Amino acid sequence: MTEGATQPATRATLEDVARAAGVSLATVDRVVNRREGVRAKTVARVEAAVAKLGYRADLAAARLARGQTFRFAFVLPTGSNSFMTNLTEQVARTADWLAGHRGFIDIHHVDVFDPDVLAGALENLSPAYQGVAVIALDHPRVRAAIDELVARGVAVVTLVSDAPSSSRVHYVGIDNPAAGRTAATLMGRFLAGREGTVAVIAGSLSLRDHTERQFGFHQILSSEYANLSALPVIEGRDDSNRTRELTAALLARHADLRGIYCCGAGNRGIADALEASGRAREVVWITHELTEHTRRFLVRGTLDAIINQDAGHEARSAARVLLAHCSGEPISPDQERIRIDIFLRDNLP
Amino acid sequence: MTEGATQPATRATLEDVARAAGVSLATVDRVVNRREGVRAKTVARVEAAVAKLGYRADLAAARLARGQTFRFAFVLPTGSNSFMTNLTEQVARTADWLAGHRGFIDIHHVDVFDPDVLAGALENLSPAYQGVAVIALDHPRVRAAIDELVARGVAVVTLVSDAPSSSRVHYVGIDNPAAGRTAATLMGRFLAGREGTVAVIAGSLSLRDHTERQFGFHQILSSEYANLSALPVIEGRDDSNRTRELTAALLARHADLRGIYCCGAGNRGIADALEASGRAREVVWITHELTEHTRRFLVRGTLDAIINQDAGHEARSAARVLLAHCSGEPISPDQERIRIDIFLRDNLP
DNA sequence: CAATTTTTGAGGTACGCAACACAAAATCTG
DNA sequence: CAGATTTTGTGTTGCGTACCTCAAAAATTG
Numbered sequence: 001m002t003e004g005a006t007q008p009a010t011r012a013t014l015e016d017v018a019r020a021a022g023v024s025l026a027t028v029d030r031v032v033n034r035r036e037g038v039r040a041k042t043v044a045r046v047e048a049a050v051a052k053l054g055y056r057a058d059l060a061a062a063r064l065a066r067g068q069t070f071r072f073a074f075v076l077p078t079g080s081n082s083f084m085t086n087l088t089e090q091v092a093r094t095a096d097w098l099a100g101h102r103g104f105i106d107i108h109h110v111d112v113f114d115p116d117v118l119a120g121a122l123e124n125l126s127p128a129y130q131g132v133a134v135i136a137l138d139h140p141r142v143r144a145a146i147d148e149l150v151a152r153g154v155a156v157v158t159l160v161s162d163a164p165s166s167s168r169v170h171y172v173g174i175d176n177p178a179a180g181r182t183a184a185t186l187m188g189r190f191l192a193g194r195e196g197t198v199a200v201i202a203g204s205l206s207l208r209d210h211t212e213r214q215f216g217f218h219q220i221l222s223s224e225y226a227n228l229s230a231l232p233v234i235e236g237r238d239d240s241n242r243t244r245e246l247t248a249a250l251l252a253r254h255a256d257l258r259g260i261y262c263c264g265a266g267n268r269g270i271a272d273a274l275e276a277s278g279r280a281r282e283v284v285w286i287t288h289e290l291t292e293h294t295r296r297f298l299v300r301g302t303l304d305a306i307i308n309q310d311a312g313h314e315a316r317s318a319a320r321v322l323l324a325h326c327s328g329e330p331i332s333p334d335q336e337r338i339r340i341d342i343f344l345r346d347n348l349p
Numbered sequence: 350m351t352e353g354a355t356q357p358a359t360r361a362t363l364e365d366v367a368r369a370a371g372v373s374l375a376t377v378d379r380v381v382n383r384r385e386g387v388r389a390k391t392v393a394r395v396e397a398a399v400a401k402l403g404y405r406a407d408l409a410a411a412r413l414a415r416g417q418t419f420r421f422a423f424v425l426p427t428g429s430n431s432f433m434t435n436l437t438e439q440v441a442r443t444a445d446w447l448a449g450h451r452g453f454i455d456i457h458h459v460d461v462f463d464p465d466v467l468a469g470a471l472e473n474l475s476p477a478y479q480g481v482a483v484i485a486l487d488h489p490r491v492r493a494a495i496d497e498l499v500a501r502g503v504a505v506v507t508l509v510s511d512a513p514s515s516s517r518v519h520y521v522g523i524d525n526p527a528a529g530r531t532a533a534t535l536m537g538r539f540l541a542g543r544e545g546t547v548a549v550i551a552g553s554l555s556l557r558d559h560t561e562r563q564f565g566f567h568q569i570l571s572s573e574y575a576n577l578s579a580l581p582v583i584e585g586r587d588d589s590n591r592t593r594e595l596t597a598a599l600l601a602r603h604a605d606l607r608g609i610y611c612c613g614a615g616n617r618g619i620a621d622a623l624e625a626s627g628r629a630r631e632v633v634w635i636t637h638e639l640t641e642h643t644r645r646f647l648v649r650g651t652l653d654a655i656i657n658q659d660a661g662h663e664a665r666s667a668a669r670v671l672l673a674h675c676s677g678e679p680i681s682p683d684q685e686r687i688r689i690d691i692f693l694r695d696n697l698p
Numbered sequence: 699c700a701a702t703t704t705t706t707g708a709g710g711t712a713c714g715c716a717a718c719a720c721a722a723a724a725t726c727t728g
Numbered sequence: 729c730a731g732a733t734t735t736t737g738t739g740t741t742g743c744g745t746a747c748c749t750c751a752a753a754a755a756t757t758g
Contacts, residue, residue, distance in 0.1 A: 011418060011451065013714060024737045029716070037735060039725095059449040060409035061714035064743050069359060093681070100408040102360065181695035189653075192541030220695065304538075312683055332442070334661055340696035346530035346569065347689035362744060373707045378746070386705060388755090410744035413713050 012053035021049035032057065063102060063327070070103040072322050073125055074159075074315075075134040077112045081238060081265040082291035083311065087160070090315040098319055105319065113207075115139035122149060131155040131322035133172070136163035138208045155325040157318050160309070161209045169325055172318045172338060174309045176209045179340050180216025180263065183286045186305050186342070187217075187259045188225035190284045195227045196258035199250050203238035203264025213263035213288070228258065236266045244269030251277045262287040271297045290343055298345050308341040361402035370398035381406070412451060412676075419452040421671050422474055423508075424467070424483040427458045430587055430614040431640035432660065436509070439664040447668055454668065462556075464488035471498060480504040480671035482521070485512035487557045504674040506667050509658070510558045518674055521667045521687060523658045525558045528689050529565025529612065532635045535654050535691070536566075536608045537574035539633045544576045545607035548599050552587035552613025562612035562637070577607065585615045593618030600626045611636040620646045639692055647694050657690040 018028045023046060030038050031046040038046075049055075074091050077084050088107065095105035110121040112135050122145035125132060132149060136142060136158040146166040149156050155169050162171040187198060200217060202210040214233055221230055231254070236243035243266035250257060251273060260283060262270055267287050274280040280302045287294060290308045297303035317336045324331045343349075367377045372395060379387050380395040387395075398404075423440050426433050437456065444454035459470040461484050471494035474481060481498060485491060485507040495515040498505050504518050511520040536547060549566060551559040563582055570579055580603070585592035592615035599606060600622060609632060611619055616636050623629040629651040636643060639657045646652035666685045673680045692698075 011448070011453075011714095015714085025715095026718095026738075027736060030736090033716075039735065042736080054448075056448045058413070058451065058714055060412045060451070061743090062716075063409045064407070064413055064713090064745090065715040065717080067716085067743050099360070099403075099405045102407065102409065104360075178695055182693055185693050185695050190538045190541065192539065192543075194541075216695075316684070335665070337698055339690065339698060341688065342691040342693070342696065344531055344534050344691070346527055346534050346565075347691065349686055349688060360744095364744085375708075375747095376706060379706090382746075384747095388705065391705080407744055410713090411746075413715090413743090414745040414747080416713050416746085 011058065012055040013058075014055075016053055017046065017049045017055050020053055021046045068102065068327070070098075070131065070323060070326050071129050072098075072103065072105050072131040072133065072319065073108055073129045074105055074318070075108045075110055075112070075118070075121060075125075075132065077135060078109045082293060083265065083289040086291065087311040087315065090312045093312070094315040094319045097316075098323070101323070103319070103323060112137060113204075115141050118142050119145040122146065125149070127152070129154060130326045131157070133157050133159045133318040133322065135160050136166070136168070137161065138163045138165065142166075155322050157321050159314060159318050161207070170321045170331075170336075172314050172321060172336070173209075174338050174340050176212035177216035177219075179288070179307050179309075180213035180218075180261075181220045182216075182340055182342065183213070183261050183263070183305075183307055184217045184220035184225070186286055187261060187284055188221065188228065190304060191225075191228060191258050193227055194258055196229075196256040197231050197254050198228050198259040198261065199231045199247075199254075199257060200233045201236045201243060201246065201260065201262045201264065201266070201270070202233055203266070204235050205233065207264070210263050214261075217261055217263065231257075236262075236264060236269070238265035240266045240269035240272075242266065242269065244272050247273035248276070251279060251283075257283060259284040259286070261285075264288070267291075267294050267297065267303075271302050274302055290341075290348075295348060298343065298348065301345070304344075306341075306343040308343055309338055310341060314338055360407065361404045362407075363404070365402055366395065366398045366404050369402055370395045417451065417676070419447075419480065419672060419675050420478050421447075421452065421454050421480040421482065421668065422457055422478045423454055423667070424457045424459055424461070424470060424481065426461045426484060431642060432614065432638040435640065436660040436664065439661045442661070443664040443668045446665075447672070450672070452668070452672055461486060462553075464490050467491050468494040471495065474498070476501070478503060479675045480506070482506050482508045482667040482671065484509050485515070485517070486510065487512045487514065491515075504671050506670050508663060508667050510556065512557075519670045519680075519685075521663050521670060521685070522558075523687050523689050525561035526565035526568075528637070528656050528658075529562035529567075530569045531565075531689055531691065532562070532610050532612070532654075532656055533566045533569035533574070535635055536610060536633055537570065537577065539653060540574075540577060540607050542576055543607055545578075545605040546580050546603050547577050547608040547610065548580045548603075548606060549582045550585045550592060550595065550609065550611045550613065550615070550619070551582055552615070553584050554582065556613070559612050563610075566610055566612065580606075585611075585613060585618070587614035589615045589618035589621075591615065591618065593621050596622035597625070600628060600632075606632060608633040608635070610634075613637070616640075616643050616646065616652075620651050623651055639690075639697075644697060647692065647697065650694070653693075655690075655692040657692055658687055659690060663687055 014028050018025045028046055031043050076088055111117045115137050118137055119141035143163050143166040146156050146168055150167045157170040157172050158168045160173045200214050202214055205211050218230055234246050247270045284304045286305045288307050290306050294306050321331055363377050367374045377395055380392050425437055460466045464486050468490035492512050492515040495505050495517055499516045506519040506521055507517045509522045549563050551563055554560050567579055583595050585595055596619045633653045635654045637656050639655050643655050670680055
């Protein structure tokens with residue numbers, strides 16, 4: 001049977017509310033926009049009418065009337081790897097979407113790995129921005145720069161990499177320790193009791209996200225998989241040539257190497273070394289970020305799993321959060337939570 | 350250095366375009382809304398001005414001026430399991446959001462497992478709806494009902510369960526065969542070479558999504574994991590009591606049972622039986638849908654992995670697709686693709 | 699060149715709300 | 729009860745676009 005919760009066919013306007021409450025439009029306006037000078041009794045009457053008619057402000061009309069426009073700056077790394085390239089493109093697409101909603105995004109490219117350069121860029125941002133999204137570094141100067149922006153009334157969200165001790169209003173990105181733990185569980189279960197060593201390759205241990213991932217990874221590996229022992233973390237600087245050599249050396253030195261967890265970039269180097277060694281099939285390799293390269297390695301079977309964060313979601317979420325913050329609307333945490341995606345060969349998008 | 354792609358501080362309006370092109374507002378309107386009666390030469394001039402100024406219609410203003418409102422019907426199952434309850438809630442939340450964008454959602458509860466009832470419900474839907482989202486059944490009568498709606502100019506999207514041979518404009522849901530393959534790969538890898546049998550429990554094989562999942566599961570299991578042999582599929586009718594008994598019987602009969610893949614509901618019964626048998630730790634159990642129950646089983650270690658589809662995403666996506674379709678806007682396939690989530694204990698949201 | 703058709707311009711209204719000014723009414727104060 | 733104060737009503741304008749009418753201008757035709 002089709003028993004539906006049928007709603008009124010047409011939306012109630014402010015005028016309808018005014019009529020229903022027996023007050024004027026101005027009073028309703030005062031109530032819904034929480035302005036002063038209305039008796040509590042009247043407020044109650046208006047709110048009752050709002051509830052009764054199910055009045056909801058027409059966001060389109062409200063934004064039009066307010067006539068506000070928003071300018072946001074996205075501070076992203078220069079050059080860089082496939083993930084960052086993709087993120088930049090997703091931000092550009094988001095900008096395109098925002099343009100239809102009275103919002104503008106400027107993309108600023110900065111060397112985000114240098115705290116001074118990054119902090120300087122944040123300090124010199126035009127005061128025209130109501131919001132800033134930045135791939136942060138958890139460094140005192142950067143933190144100070146963020147805090148100053150926030151103090152100036154600018155909404156700041158950190159993107160992909162957080163600065164938790166700063167006063168940013170929101171972090172858009174994954175829980176990195178949890179991502180590391182996820183990788184460790186996959187590694188442990190895929191190796192199912194076999195004994196041997198596992199290597200961890202990070203970009204740089206001065207990057208908070210890489211550190212957190214390897215922390216989570218070690219945590220689970222050591223507590224749950226006694227059969228596996230982790231080798232000291234190697235820093236590959238997110239560079240393929242360097243990771244190629246490091247991986248080749250690893251494979252040569254450790255005959256009992258069972259797994260590689262790469263919590264940064266430089267995957268092409270790892271793939272080359274693994275495939276050259278002839279041990280690609282037996283060594284379980286888990287890495288981060290779905291790119292055209294890692295996709296290929298996964299399909300080919302060299303790579304066993306990808307832990308991913310969806311750059312498109314991150315870009316859109318950052319824009320939504322900034323927009324909501326600037327226009328005083330609430331955000332739904334559910335929708336803005338960035339998930340830790342696991343990709344196997346079978347569930348690739 | 351902060352070299353940014355700085356955009357104009359304020360958006361260009363139709364008037365700006367008119368001025369730049371040296372024509373009147375009416376002409377610009379004719380061009381941007383593709384009305385007739387404008388010389389090709391003039392069209393080109395206006396379009397050049399649009400491009401030069403980077404004009405983008407203000408969606409808020411456009412929608413306001415058009416004054417259209419949209420009514421959508423969501424046809425969901427009556428009563429039912431945790432997943433459907435959650436989906437219903439997410440649809441309600443989406444309705445709340447849509448209300449701010451001149452859209453209304455009515456939720457109709459129907460026994461979607463009965464093709465005649467479902468088809469009847471679709472046939473009797475009020476003609477006031479511009480769009481319908483339905484958890485479909487791939488059955489001739491249902492297909493015909495969908496086709497008729499589409500023929501009447503109603504946008505129809507299938508939700509969670511598809512009717513691919515119908516003329517629905519979009520399917521919002523996961524790739525079920527791929528989900529089954531994903532489960533099989535996890536099963537195969539978690540069992541890592543051990544020999545034995547694997548059971549598959551479906552709700553009903555007349556449900557397309559369940560069939561597709563078990564198809565994908567068997568496909569990978571038989572081709573890649575010769576060490577594991579699948580038992581005949583069991584139909585648990587998504588009922589916990591029934592699955593409890595069936596699982597208990599399975600465990601009693603098959604000492605070499607290594608894994609259980611449940612591609613439907615009834616998980617509480619499986620958990621009970623597994624835990625009662627004392628073999629919860631050694632048997633790899635993989636199931637679908639993250640609910641409060643499956644979350645608990647996963648954390649406890651009884652359950653090894655959850656294949657999930659995000660009900661919130663699905664609800665929002667369906668609404669966005671319907672809205673876009675009705676207002677002639679394009680959709681971005683990227684954003685509307687529903688992912689096959691894998692949840693381990695470590696990456697639970 | 700006149701008559702006809704096509705193209706363009708000018709101008710208006712409406713959408714629902716925000717924001718403001720000012721007057722009128724109600725309430726409170728001394 | 730007069731005066732001061734608070735609360736409410738009336739009215740206006742503008743946001744950027746859609747859509748409409750009617751007239752003016754330009755191009756095309758016979």
